[in-house]
Amino acid sequence: MRWEERINNYVKETGFPRSLFIAEDGRVVGTWIMGNDYRVRSAYYGGYPATYLRRIRALFPDKRRVLHLFSGHVDLAELPGDTVDINPALNPTYVDDAQTLKKVPLHLYDLVLADPPYSVEDAERYQTSMIKRNLVMRALQRLSPGAHVVWLDQVLPMYRKDIFDVEAVIGMWKSTNHRFRGITIFRRRERKEASVIAAAPSHTGVDV
Numbered sequence: 684m685r686w687e688e689r690i691n692n693y694v695k696e697t698g699f700p701r702s703l704f705i706a707e708d709g710r711v712v713g714t715w716i717m718g719n720d721y722r723v724r725s726a727y728y729g730g731y732p733a734t735y736l737r738r739i740r741a742l743f744p745d746k747r748r749v750l751h752l753f754s755g756h757v758d759l760a761e762l763p764g765d766t767v768d769i770n771p772a773l774n775p776t777y778v779d780d781a782q783t784l785k786k787v788p789l790h791l792y793d794l795v796l797a798d799p800p801y802s803v804e805d806a807e808r809y810q811t812s813m814i815k816r817n818l819v820m821r822a823l824q825r826l827s828p829g830a831h832v833v834w835l836d837q838v839l840p841m842y843r844k845d846i847f848d849v850e851a852v853i854g855m856w857k858s859t860n861h862r863f864r865g866i867t868i869f870r871r872r873e874r875k876e877a878s879v880i881a882a883a884p885s886h887t888g889v890d891v
């Protein structure tokens with residue numbers, strides 16, 4: 684599905700204003716102002732704001748197998764899928780560390796939503812250690828080509844440019860006194876494409 688179609692579907696399905704655009708370099712850029720409906724329905728610390736999952740679902744109507752990484756109390760009625768969290772008390776599909784994802788058959792999923800703790804202070808709220816983002820992105824390299832990763836954070840994680848493309852960046856505003864966040868949407872590149880680029884020294888552009 685092309686991004687133009689994704690954006691059209693987003694406007695049609697959500698009724699929100701057209702706020703995503705294809706820039707001249709082909710990348711999608713935009714801003715979501717979450718407005719008054721920014722509450723976290725589950726009341727879980729750091730949970731997705733009310734309309735977040737509906738917006739993502741509308742952008743990816745073609746996806747069949749969704750994985751919620753750092754799943755917390757994610758609302759599966761809004762976007763059904765399997766879940767991964769390190770905390771067994773949350774009853775995820777997989778109790779696993781996102782930095783290795785040893786138990787997760789990643790090749791089966793075509794859309795991953797990741798919502799990590801953003802800081803040491805945030806991690807303390809979950810009684811976990813702060814994650815190393817590059818390790819999570821490294822584990823996600825096992826996704827199949829064409830799979831997308833929707834990463835919500837205050838930091839752009841380190842990733843390999845020969846393995847992931849950044850297809851979209853979306854700024855997310857809540858209400859006053861809330862932190863700004865950014866959504867980075869990665870696509871797992873085709874294997875052939877990745878190996879050709881890896882073999883060409885002038886194109887490696889590797890961050891990790």
Ligand SMILES: C[S@@+](CC[C@H](N)C(=O)[O-])C[C@H]1O[C@@H](n2cnc3c(N)ncnc32)[C@H](O)[C@@H]1O
Nearest residue numbers: 729730731753755756757768769780781798809
């Ligand atoms: C920001 S919250 C996610 C909230 C979720 N989006 C929601 O709507 O409820 C971050 C979650 O990451 C989990 N977590 C922290 N470190 C982790 C790790 N290394 N691996 C997997 N999950 C982890 C925490 O237990 C917490 O539930």
